[in-house]
Amino acid sequence: MRPAFHFSVPDNWKNDPQRPIFLDGEYHYYYLYNADYLAGGRGTAWRRATTRDHVAFVDRGVAIEKFTDGNGDCWSGSLVVDVDDTAGYGRGAVIALVTQARTDQVPEGAQAQYLWFSTDGGASFGPGGTDPVLADPDIAEFRDPKVIWDAVRGRWFMALAEGDRLGFYVSPDLAAWQRVGEFARDDLGLLECPDLFEMTASDGSSHWVLGVSANAKHRGLPATYAYWTGAFDGAGFVPDAAEPRWLDWGFDFYGAVTYPHHTPTGDEDATVRHAIGWANFWDYPHNTPTLLTDGYNGDDMIVRDLRLVPDAGGYCLASAPTSALRDYTTREHRLGDQEVDGHVDLPLHLAAYDLECVIEWSVDALTPTSEVGVDVCRAEGGTRFVGVGLDVGAAQVFLDRTMTINPTRGRTRAPLDTSRGRVSFRMLVDRTSVEVFVDDGRSVQSHRVFPLPSDDGIRLYARGGSATFRDLMIRELLVPESSVPAHESEEAR
Template sequence: MNFRYSLIVSLLLGLSITGFAQKETPDYRPQYHFTPPKNWTNDPNGLVYSDGKYHLFYQYNPFGNQWGHMSWGHATSTDLINWNHLSLALPEYNNADGSESMIFSGSAVVDKQNSSGFFTKGQTNGLVAIYTAFVHRNLAPIYQHQNLAYSGDDGKTWQYYKQNPVLDLKSKDFRDPKVFWYAPQQKWVMTVSKADRQQAYFYESHDLKSWKFMSRWGRAGNTARVWECPDLIEVSVQGEKTKKWVLFISSGNPQELYPGMQYFVGEFDGKSFKPDQAYEEPEYVDFGKDFFAGVTFNNAPNDRKILLGWVNDWEYANDIPTGGEWRGAFSVPRELSLKRTAKGFELIQWPVSELKKGQKEAFSTQNLKVTSNYEVPFRGNIFDLELTLKPQQAKVFELKLLQSTDEETVLRYDVSEQTLSLDRTHSGNVSFNPKFASVEKVRVPLKDGKLQLRVLADKSIIEVFAQNGEKTLTDLVFPLKKEGKLSISSSGGESVINLLKINSW
């Protein structure tokens, strides 16, 4: 590690656990979505629960607010909403041959049985991080291989395994290991991406150090871009005692119609993954532009499956106008389940229940008829909104958020098409990148003639959950004005709002 890196890392390690000294960016820094205290972040990494705390590691640049010098930042929480910022966990480093290694994405596990031998006898809470080292010279790629680091003090300090790498194919596109404990065969399983082949590779180990290849699967769904950030988990089916395996893949955003994450439902026998269907057409996790690299927490209590994603898009990620200090945020943690349908199993996502803690009702109404435009008596840019409506004779229904004079972010439902769209073309600052202004659309059929929405607004983040989490849309917005008006309109006929409830903090 050279002197400049050593100096910066020393400064970071000396900071208080309450976070960096910072100048708050009042316009766009979210209140209940995680952001780094300063500088750049992208993928969430090493999500793990241990000793009553959720650990969030994340791709982080200690030196600036654009991508580079990838290392792992670190924060912890007891409720998944309020995060305690900790010192830098895994900094990039120099290699003996003069190359450098950035710390790319990966996972973390609690080595309860000390299978690795890294910890003292009897210790059951040792943490092991499994990450991709991006080996390069002046950013020219050499290899991507899998490595270990370990911590015996609840993630406060870390040591790199002296015999790294533990898995190396001499490839430039081999990354993002997600490791979990497979109890039926008492072993560790790694899902890792062979990115350029659009395949997930599966390995097994009994000590986290020696890995044996088992199988590979892929080239289904969206193969237009490289595959990244795989995650294989077992998810409960609603209303049943059944569980199914779900494989998540992040696959870029090659054009407007391609969201960034897809999923496949099937079976895993400890060796190979077999999907339930051919998946010639992709199944997407989120239909907005700004949800990517989502992964789940290992070891979460009560077998909870909790997904966290990066709220951004590589097409404009380095340009978003969040101010000079910080850049990048994460979604609200989402609880996952599956729903059995005639077409197969459908992923259901819902904000974790902890989000309701501390909320207060700001406005509510029921059985309200809307024939043209209704100005909601609420102002704000931080809220949790629930809406159930019956379009009746209406052809189009619109919920306009964060309105200020000529600015608005519009949720639009087309009754004949039964599609829900999120329109940010007039949301405020859309000129910082030509690919930012957009309208995202997803088919959302009515249920018993009704549309149910939950909308989370947090200054610069909009997350939409439709029909109790069957479809989601996540987008960034950057309003230039601060009036925060909210209105509802119905065109072509009358709509009935069965329930409108707005909570704030």
């Protein structure tokens, strides 16, 4: 059941992604990894993989071992390339700020931020001393440092998750930190994995974006990546609007991080950014049949290309599966315009693919279409399937995994402008996930699902009135050796 084109851990366990860095023409992606998971062991290390196109990854092994410096295992944090040697480990050293929690301290398990450094291009790290660079035992939740270089003020800036708020800190050297502000929200649950960056929008204007993994299920909202556009002055962030937007309205896009896009010359392109999120959630982290079928637990959703675009509410992040994904097409099925009144079962049976079209529906007052969509991962006879549809009357797009094998049953919904009677529609289906991108990526939902190997049918449907799936294209996808450890890849070749 290992995914055909999504990133997955080679063995055992993965959870939170760490923001990738760009070095020597490659993106270095780190994530939390537990090599003892299948044996019942606890704790996470930082494992590294590299990629040039955000699709095919080469495993590089563990970069920061767990339980090696006397300060506990390694949780989330962030990496920076210290170009000017502000920290004293040499020009170009890779510095990681990592949350660790010592169980022998009072209070037990107090969280603090520790510095690790690498002088071999991020392949391995050593501890920068035994003491934390930032500790506050009076705050129970004190983790996930996200560090950026504030070029305007010539200093480092950190956003830190502190329960119902983000603490803001500055430093000249990544070691001595001073608190300068905060961003508080008491209606989004526990805040984790903050994010802060500047982007150039499609209209040429520049905006700061503050993101955070949040849980707003109690408000009928997602538990994924919430974000605000706004103003950043080096010490505080003022949002353009009180309510956040959501990068994903589904069940499984948690702990997500974004990172800059680099041109072939290595320069950052401020008009594009990438995002990667953990394909799981803490309500059911261990519920996966891949433990038995493949000996691992841990996938990511597809890397996305993000662009900042204006809309009626200000600016939003529009997502698309990263562009290089199409380079891994093994076969194309050009199905043209599909007119549907009732349902049409496509003559294809596929496990891993990219489905793309424009959906149009009837807005005639006498025969208005009430719902139009696609059932994927469909068993013969229809007893199991994943439903993706547009609820025209409710002005919503939904992703429903109720009728298939999944961690928990349920349907997620996102608002949708149905006034035009047409919308762009794209869906990625893999062996353990379904992701749907609607309205040029302004609305996305991601679900973790576990269809049986025989659940590979595709049905188009329209209810109430008719619908047309224009220029329907399905691309079969496969990334060879995308999740195989580097030493095994060499042996295979």
